[in-house]
Amino acid sequence: MTEQKTERLSEPAAGPDPVDDAAVELPLGVRVAAAWSWRLIVIGVAVAALLWLIVEVRIIVIPILIAILLTALLQPLVNALRRLGLPRWVGVVAALLALFASVSLLVVLIVTQLRSGLEDVTSRSTRAWRDFLAWIETSFGVSGDQVDGFIDQIVRTIEDHQDEIWSGALAATTTAGQVLTGALLTLFSLIFFLLDGKRIWFWVLGFLPSRAHAPVDTAGRAGWSSVGQYVRVQIFVAFVDAVGIGVGAAILGVPLPVPIAILVFLGSFIPFLGAIATGALAVFIALVYNGPINALVMLGVVILVQQLESHVLQPLVMGTAVRVHPLGVVLAVSTGALLAGIPGALFAVPLAAALNAMVNALNERGWERGHDPVAAFLKGDKRQRVVRRRARHVARLERRKGSA
Template identity: 45%
Template sequence: MNAPTTSSGEETVPRSVRAAAGWSWRLLLIAAAVAGVLWLLAVLKTIVVPVAIALLLTVLLAPARRTLERWHVRRGLATAIAVVGLIVLVGALITLAGRSIVGGFQDLADQAVAGFEQFTTWLAEGPLSLDSKQISEYGQQLQDSAVAGSGLVSGALGAATTVGHVLVGALIALFCTIFFLLDGRSIWTWLVNLLPVGAREPVHQAGRRGLVTLSAYVRTQILVAFVDAVGIGVGSAFFVPALALPIGVLVFIGSFVPIIGAIVTGAIATAVVLVANGWVAALIMLGIVLLVQQAESHILQPFLMGHAVSLHPVAVVLVVAAGSLAAGIVGALFAVPVAAVLNTVLLYLHGHDKFPELGTEDHLPLLRRRPQLPGTLLWSGRSTSRGDAPGDTAGPRDGAAAAPAPDAGNPGENR
């Protein structure tokens, strides 16, 4: 008589439990990896933030540099003109409007606080007759959240809040911007050639598309912020002319935080008009704010963005909230462009190309198979002392054509 066979462990555990366990440890591993990356970014924040700003400035200045090159200006000179031109423009704006902005922001803050206090008084004593104690508690909670938010900002920026680190960050951003504009193609080539051979071409093509998305986001966001600032600033000029410029500047800055920034800055503008001119003027100002923001969100953004940044508004709100919780204002500013680029890259790597017009003819150039020579540039693919390229273990066996890589400022330039 044969002895009864015993079931193995896998046979006794239900299939659904095994699947749930498999998903669980994988999700835990992914969460640990994400947490490790965020921790590393926090440690290197003084470097990471300037480099991210430099990348955004590169995307912004690349069209100007390419225009100058089409006018037969050498790339080095074109880069210098673009960077110096931006610095001069920003300096001129600060010089012209700085005194008015510095003097007006204190009045703006005082009147905004007074406006919100007047609004809470109306909530307690007006037709709604809300509990004044609850309103005070909610106001205190908002104040505590603001204090906590400032702590998050200081935690995100860390030592960069000191003058020395701010200067270091500015120098890093300026230095990286210059070299991203001047030699971004070679830097990208060197980075991608560090990857395994089979991953290089897909990552290269995904990077081209990600940079198109980033370019569309940066340029559209600047134009949208400018339109919001002009519309709301002109509207507030009818009621508080002395504070119109500070309100416009505040709206311009706040518009870089999608959705949330527009709501907050619009509320501040309405509160200021409420204190200065009463309820009727405040309601008119609220109508102007809503009109500008609705025109921007339903006409301007869809027309300009198109399919470049395809993020649902719910995803935008959640991403901004997560970014602000993780790194304060810095996280809120960079959350949406990072999410948009990741969305484009991951879609391409999974077979969904948002930019089929870019094609795949622009292959990644491979670094030549040659030992590193003294005096060679690490990533440039050329030597400072001889015309040879630094070594690479891949060599020509990959079969990829050595066509020019896309420029850092315009991935689709060599379509």
């Protein structure tokens, strides 16, 4: 009896065999996909958190980015005056005065030119719109009230969704207080970047592990060089666009050629979108003042200048400077405008150029092994402070001897 009971206990239980999880070997593709999936999820969460943080502090981020672009533009002037033996603060003051003079000149030209012609543009636009409504009514049998109602509906739709259209993740500041705060922050950041940019950079590097100092410094210098080249080349491209369209407008007898040229110059800093908007404005003024034939010729001038930029300046000058494919520029501008509105479109290309240069520098691994740039900078900075302290001491002794 006992033997039968023992045999029954030793018999395996009925049902399917238990499966050992360790014995299940997943295909290589599934394991690779799973490994990449959780890593991509972590990266996505980190990027989302970073974007949320930038949105929360956008009133600080946008002025600092503007100051960085202006620093890349003005730094060569400061360095040139420094090589002439002048103190750095003299170069900074000269660079700031040159910037303020240029901006003031553009503002004065726009205000003085538009003050005399804006009222006339408004009246002629109203008259041209009435003529267009009359032509629509006689040609297609559509009443002007129907067209006005359709236009009003479009305007109301745009107004209802203007936050989504214009703001994006980095909405431009709209209140006077935010504009003033951003302007002051940009100015102070620009001054300190020009005066002590190298010290600020190595201070930021100091938060990283020592083994990361050399590669990050190499990548940062490559990105900074690319941003500087982009800013200088973009000014040249914008100048060519402004001169071409402004001269074309003057030759065709289009009113307000100087404001048109200035707006084209400023709009060219937003790739593709800015050029299209300012070119459309030039064509509209030609249509209102000189009729459809003159507007078509003005449109041809705008297209010719844009083709010159796209097929000559962008590949030969901009492509060599920033080494970003035109398709990458289009995608960067579109993504930046989608995520951050106008600021995103403005900063998209320099950011893409900097990232491209930094990745290439890291791939080349051109930094010196075992070299710590932060430690070398701190050592050299300490030596310079000692030299300056001794020079001041010698100067005080000489002044005392002279007074005695």
